[in-house]
Amino acid sequence: MSEEATLDEFVDRDEKESNQSKPVTDELEQEQFGPFTLSTPGEWTAKRLGDIKQLITRGKQPTYDDDGVPVINQECIYWNGWHFENLRYLDAEVAEDWKDKYFPQKGDIILNSTGQGTLGRAQVYPDNERRAIDSHVTLLRTTDELSPYFHRYFLESYLGQALLYSMCVNGSTGQIELSKTRLDLQPIPLPPLEEQRKIASVLYNVDQAIQKTEETIGQLDRTRKGIEQDLLSRGISSTGSLREEDEIEYKSSWVGKIPLDWEVRQYEELITKSSVGIVVKPSQYYDNSGSIPILRSKDIGRDGIVDGNFKYMTEESNKENPSSQVHTEDVITVRSGDPGLSCVVSHQYNGVNSADLLISTPGPELNSHFAAMWINSFAGRKQIDRFQAGLAQKHFNLGALRKLRIAVPSLEEQTRIVDTVASVTDDIAQENSYLNQLKRLKQGLMQDLLSGKIRTHDKDIEILDEVAQHG
Known part of the structure; x- marks a missing residue:
């Protein structure tokens, strides 16, 4: 089985081959082990x-x-x-x-x-x-x-x-x-030992594909961080190319050496409003019958909101808590957990609620994606670490967020910086999508192969040397 094979392809092949060669048995037998029953094919x-x-x-x-x-x-x-x-x-x-x-x-x-x-x-x-x-x-x-x-x-x-x-x-x-x-x-x-090895080889192949994809994502992320570091310290010209060192006049600033035409501003000067998500007992609003997601720190990734296992509240509760709602192009920042991690709210999450997150709305001089990029950057996280120094429990407060200093180029240059990084971010998103497909494939295969629901005994599956050498 190749790394590119999908569960559907595997199942299709299983059905076609089953018409040509009858399986050893179609029946599952049950064996009792204490409170558990294992259902397995008869020859297992x-x-x-x-x-x-x-x-x-x-x-x-x-x-x-x-x-x-x-x-x-x-x-x-x-x-x-x-x-x-x-x-x-x-x-x-x-x-x-x-x-x-x-x-x-x-x-x-x-x-x-x-x-x-x-x-x-x-x-x-x-x-x-x-x-x-x-x-x-x-x-x-x-x-x-x-x-x-x-x-x-x-x-x-x-x-x-x-x-x-x-x-x-x-x-x-x-x-x-x-x-x-x-x-x-x-x-x-x-199962018979050869079938065990075939099953293990299929899953090992998928694991190898997962590992390679994770390595690719890691390489892309390191590339992105390098590009961001250059862009946030040197800027980008109107032609779309990184400014050359010998073309830039620098000045020293509170956040380090930056181009002469950039300003250093406090974040609170660049936003129109800010607030904190529900902090005191957010669980009192959890309602399985609700339809409004409550975003929490675990739902935040630097590339956006992670579509995962949300908690929900009712529409009525959402209306009662307007200050903790987030809206399109807001910047949301983790307060506790991974303090300072930030992303921009996409349109699909407009109007949802939040718990223990910092919410800020950039004004007309600040691109939301540039703001999140800066907060996530080395210069931003260095300031965040300084605000947390001496705290027994690490968290990042709204007051500290407002006091962050940001090196601000013109809005046009901010947009060019964001667009340049976006191409690498899109590549990372594609790889993450493929990674999630592989993980779902693996879960499906484990469930079906390890239970005998899908059989490998009569399949032409190469047993990998790594698997064969280990038993």
Whole structure:
């Protein structure tokens, strides 16, 4: 299966080939594991993890050092891959006394074991480098009946996560721990090994496409930041080209060196109004029957409002809270969470409400997108950090927003700067759209392939070397 294949293409091929070769079985069988029932194709089996394990062990708590033997902690393990840049270190002499079971082998599954939202993330150990695991991480080593990549994708699936959190977890929310004893009892579907590998290869291909797309987005974002830095310090000529250094007369200013013809103004001089979203108990307005979104800090991205899992209020509540409404071309700024993160309100969110966000309306001398760009820039965030210095809980107040100093070129030049950056922003938006498609594809494939709803046993799917070498 190629990285470009879609779920529809996979399903279409499944239907066409099913007319030519009858599947082994069309029936799903149910197996009971405590309160859970697994429905799987007849030739699949299901076993408890404890029956097919070689080793299940939690790591050991190290005394960390500046260098030595790398130690895998929870910040190294995410669903999008390994993050070995977050390794910590154990003194090499101390590590000599640690047992072999605390050092993963290639093909082991390494699983985060504590914390709501953290517990359950898993990856397959990719090499034979000598690294230890700390006490917040669990190592799983199974027999040859179970492909570690198949198991890792099962753990990521909705069913796998539901089983982990319901059967294998001790403790209350925020203080939860993965129970090694209960992990032994977790049921695992077991297709024939070749089919496990085919399923894992399909999902691994999609993961690779996701990773490449994320890398592309990262490269584009770095390019955009470089372009913005140049434009916000050098400007752009009327011909649309970046001003050359030797063509610019500079002046020193409160925000650094800027072109001579630019002004430094306080933000409050450039806006017509400003307000704060609902701060005191915004949850009192949440109403599942409502139709008006309530924007929160998690809904804000630098490229606009993230269309996600909104909370809603009724139209009546919205009318009762006019000062927290946002309108087209307003700049909205995060107050708590990622203080200072800003974007411009697009027309589709005109008139919706907000909670714990700062709302400002640029006047005739300030382009809204230029304003958001400046607040998000290095110069803007440096001022925001200064306003937060000494605060126990980081947040950005409306008074501090009004006091921000902005280097302001003419409105025409602001527009040229915004338009120049927009081309890169459009590329990022396209890549993000493709990334979301891939993520939806992966979720659909995990649900269908790991349950046997869509079969791979009779499909011409190449088993990837990476998957085949790991069980």
